[in-house]
Amino acid sequence: MVKPxxxxxxxxxxxxxLSSRQVFQPSLPNQEKHLSDFLDVLxxxxxxxxxxxxxxxxxxxxxxxxxxxxxxPSSFNIQHWRFIAVTDPEIRQRLKSxxxxxxQKRVADAPVTFLILGDLQxxxxxxxxxxxxxxxxxxxxxxxxxxxxxxxxxxxxPLAARDEAIRSASLASMxxxxxxGNRGYVSCPIGFDPIRVNNILGISxxxxxxxxxxxxxxxxxxxxxxxxxSVDDILAFNVFREF
Numbered sequence: 001m002v003k004p005x006x007x008x009x010x011x012x013x014x015x016x017x018l019s020s021r022q023v024f025q026p027s028l029p030n031q032e033k034h035l036s037d038f039l040d041v042l043x044x045x046x047x048x049x050x051x052x053x054x055x056x057x058x059x060x061x062x063x064x065x066x067x068x069x070x071x072x073p074s075s076f077n078i079q080h081w082r083f084i085a086v087t088d089p090e091i092r093q094r095l096k097s098x099x100x101x102x103x104q105k106r107v108a109d110a111p112v113t114f115l116i117l118g119d120l121q122x123x124x125x126x127x128x129x130x131x132x133x134x135x136x137x138x139x140x141x142x143x144x145x146x147x148x149x150x151x152x153x154x155x156x157x158p159l160a161a162r163d164e165a166i167r168s169a170s171l172a173s174m175x176x177x178x179x180x181g182n183r184g185y186v187s188c189p190i191g192f193d194p195i196r197v198n199n200i201l202g203i204s205x206x207x208x209x210x211x212x213x214x215x216x217x218x219x220x221x222x223x224x225x226x227x228x229x230s231v232d233d234i235l236a237f238n239v240f241r242e243f
Contacts, residue, residue, distance in 0.1 A: 041178055043225065045178065045181045048218055050218065050219040051186070053108075053219075057215065065176060065183070066085070069172050071175060072175040073171060075167070076123070076150075078168065084114065084115040086114070086201075089108075095200055099193070103191070106190060111216045111217075112214075114213045114214075115197065115209050116176070117169060117210060118164075118165025118207065119165055120158075120161055123161065123164075173210065177189070186222070187213055188213070197209050
């Protein structure tokens, strides 16, 4: 099923509230200070191996990074992603036990390790989100009602709800990596034991951890970007082929 994504509702500058939470975001702060060439950020991004443990990231900049990451698309604009920014060194020391030994120094040294979660019940807020979208003049009521009916049917399947939570959190994770790169930071997605992460951070069953991402300034010793497969190796037009 092709699912609508009302990105327009996230970029108009309109602000409102839903259950005391901001639904529509104003223009992102300090954008002019952090503009770089997209292809440069894209092609230089790699999984960093070494972080400068002396370099910090302020709470305000963490919030700016998450504001940028949340511009990612999502099914029906539900925005399933939630973020935990682990900046406390003691908690990071505990958190590193949830990953393999070769990744533990990255978690300990990076000034912030993000856990990107998928909300398995995010669709329960869709009716309110659609109401706000209609009030903002970004969607007509008839279309909003169709979207809601489609979502209720689709998300009645727990597997579909899980898949969409993973997809949306993954899109936000990639956007976060690019946002960090745009500001001169490096990042590394890290494999982890979800049960141990849940126990360390006290994550409830409503949310599933999708990505662990270390972010910070690069230290010496990082390797260059690794080779990519050629476009001809990975692309087919119109019909499937054996790659």
